[in-house]
Amino acid sequence: MVFERSFCLYCAKCCAPTEMILFREDIERISSHGEKDFVVFRNGFYRLRNVGERCIFLDEENRCRIYSIRPIGCRVYPLVYSFDKGPLLDPECPLSQQVVYTCEEVEEGLKILEKVLKMLESEYRIKINWSVFSVGKRDLLMRYCNKFE
Ligand code: SF4
Ligand code: SF4
Structure with missing residues (x-):
């Protein structure tokens, strides 16, 4: 997928906090992998939930826990x-x-x-x-x- 290279600095600026908008296909794909309670409705959009100002899927080492199935907006970032x-x-x-x-x-x-x-x-x-x-x-x-x- 696009921009999928090893340059990321894992600074988490893009994921902590996240405002990423979710589409139907994102919610269906991520849900189908058993993930629950990751969607909030805020300012007119379904978005990824933050926990403690961090995306619910961001682990302690600033890696994405659902990298291969992450939302389309995250993929293109x-x-x-x-x-x-x-x-x-x-x-x-x-x-x-x-x-x-x-x-x-x-x-x-x-x-x-x-x-x-x-x-x-x-x-x-x-x-x-x-x-x-x-x-x-x-x-x-x-x-x-x-x-x-
Ligand atoms: S993609 Fe996100 S975590 Fe990686 S360098 Fe850019 S802002 Fe930092
Ligand atoms: S799903 Fe992954 S890439 Fe997208 S904001 Fe959350 S931790 Fe970052």
Whole structure:
């Protein structure tokens, strides 16, 4: 899966606390592995539960306990979506500055992020400004793929 490399610093900035939004497929997949009581409804979204300001699935060594079945939003991180700027690598994650991602990773991440945004529209009725998405996508492709679309 995208960005699945060994560079993570396990600083837990992305998981402690987490605000990760969950989709139906996330909840079904994680539940089917026997996990319970990991969903909260907050500010209009189903999200991962925090326990003591940490994602319920974050272990004491800052590893994800459900890495192989983690939510789609966690899988695509540090690629995130800004409603103002479109897709971008989260400046909060140290890897966004330190790691040179490949063009293939960025393209794959953008495809997954597009799927996430479509699920935001269909499951949460959030209106996505696809022009903003295209601008951010173009910037990332220029930077990582030398593509000028
Ligand atoms: S913020 Fe980045 S470096 Fe830190 S744990 Fe998350 S993915 Fe790893
Ligand atoms: S599910 Fe895993 S990757 Fe996602 S926020 Fe929780 S600990 Fe982090």
